[in-house]
Amino acid sequence: MVLAYIVAAGMSKIGRREESSREIVAEAFEEVTTVVDPRDIEAVYVGVQSEVYEHQIMYGALVAEALGLLPREAYRVEACAAAGALALHTAVMAVKSGLVDVALAVGVEKMTAKPTEVVTDALMAASDIVDQLSGVTIPAHYAMVARRYMYLYGATEEDLCEVAVKNHKHALDNPKAHFKKAVSVEECLKSKPVATPLKLLDSAPISDGAAVAVVASERAARRYTDAPVKVLASTVATDTLSISQRDDIVWPTAVWEAAQRAYRQAGLAPSHIQVAEVHDAFTINEILMYEALGFAKRGEGYKLVREGQTYIGGKIPVNPSGGLKARGHPIGATGLAQIYELYLQLTGRAGRRNTGAEVAMAVNEGGVNSTAVVHILAI
């Protein structure tokens, strides 16, 4: 099968930004223009949740215009917080199809301009029929998952907080992270309840930011670099939108399924993955992912972080960027922020966060693990 390559990646500073979403995209894009001539880009795929945060759709056209890329092919892809990785997946399919030689995947979100009191719009990502009318929010969904996981496997609130402690520590060395502040288990345990047992420090922040990646065919990639990042696998899998319809709410079937397909596509096993960026929207979810990705046995994921194995320097470093928790979680941008970190890791550009990894995995999800997108990259 024809391979697709990532030849450049860019990311804005993540955090509370004064600029507009399109200015933030331009900041991320500028970073790739040192490698790729914008005139080479033939198609633009955009992940964004702008109908929720900006009362705006048609974002493909808006981004193409903002980056001077009209009249190129441009459109939006959407599965809530999985949109960024879906933009990459679509770019990978475009390049592998032979229809496009060089594609730009864009993820962006400007969240802070919207009052945080307005949660009804974010509920668009919950099933209208089953969940929206009940008023159960996204944090409440994850809280139910956490409660059930703790009940089944004996994990504690301290174990969840260990994920936050690790990811905040990693972000200390990430100059573009939303938070560069260490937190302790005690601080996490004492932080304000969001949806018990989840507390403020178990939760990813509301962030503004953008990230981009340039995907190229083998022929085109050679123009830009001698060592492009190979996309060994790009997969998507889907579970029921409402967690009420799942047999087992602590087993993220879509993540497991997408990972299984990715391992098959790449011809690799979990033991081959040397670094991973995973979707820790809430601390509990990073633990679920350890298990669904095969890094830990079922029901034992929380022990992995307790033992320090997912720190940089551990057996399988997870979220060296700081993850959604500390790097930040600008919804549509997150999937590509993960890819940006792995691009830096694989090309040795991550500074003090460098793990020396040659094989990496990214896992982005939307709708409480309803849509899961997995990429395996290698240098």
Add this chain to the structure above:
Amino acid sequence: MVLAYIVAAGMSKIGRREESSREIVAEAFEEVTTVVDPRDIEAVYVGVQSEVYEHQIMYGALVAEALGLLPREAYRVEACAAAGALALHTAVMAVKSGLVDVALAVGVEKMTAKPTEVVTDALMAASDIVDQLSGVTIPAHYAMVARRYMYLYGATEEDLCEVAVKNHKHALDNPKAHFKKAVSVEECLKSKPVATPLKLLDSAPISDGAAVAVVASERAARRYTDAPVKVLASTVATDTLSISQRDDIVWPTAVWEAAQRAYRQAGLAPSHIQVAEVHDAFTINEILMYEALGFAKRGEGYKLVREGQTYIGGKIPVNPSGGLKARGHPIGATGLAQIYELYLQLTGRAGRRNTGAEVAMAVNEGGVNSTAVVHILAI
């Protein structure tokens, strides 16, 4: 280049429907299950504007669940009314990429449950910065285009109405059309003003409906049919979202650009196209498209319909289904409703609407010709 094939297509009855959007999708899907075993489908791409009409996102997962297709790859693509054709374009890329053998493209919209008085949500498709704050609606945008076209080229309100007369006549023979009612130029001229010079009968209706197409690789296509429909071209091009930023508002640059790329991809010229389905959201737009697609000279599109050349039996039949105007315009479904009609035409299943065409073109657009999607199909 590897070809992709359409091996089956389905469409619900279009109109005011009592059923839910997911029930309407199931109705369209049932039509393809006579040809394709649902277990063969590996990926689902969905075009829908559900954040506007249903306060719902994550529609890829919802459709996969409704059709019994979990845990397949599934996600939504969006460029307002161009979403249906983008679902097909994504399915075509997926199949050509080699990642997927059989893909389902879905378009759906349930519009009538939303009060028509609520226009602010539909304004999400206008640039928030330039147009939304001014309150100019989508019909008003097309009205400005119509006024300018009439001024420049001497077309009249009668000429615009001729498009409505033709498309309503075509829909008389379409059992799934929203309207099966002939209209005269006089009735059109006397109909209520929507945004002058456009009147009610210049405007596509608010409709519920769904359409689907199954795209397969050559190897997979052979399992289903000896005569699959070939996808000779699948292209997307983009113009500024706000028409205020365009040099010439009566020249749909994105449509022209996507058509030029499609002709190159297929190795064909306008004279080879034997039937077309085009995006007549308002009558003026069908006339603009005649010109941008090369069916008529610039400024002379209105003469084509005046001379009867775009009727079934004419030189280049356009919108034999009745078009958006009379078949109906369920936003996310429209691009695939066009494909459904061309699938019927190319396989000789269109009954009294049969044109005998062997080469066909579909043109779907979103955001007042900001995103244009062109497909060329052949038997």
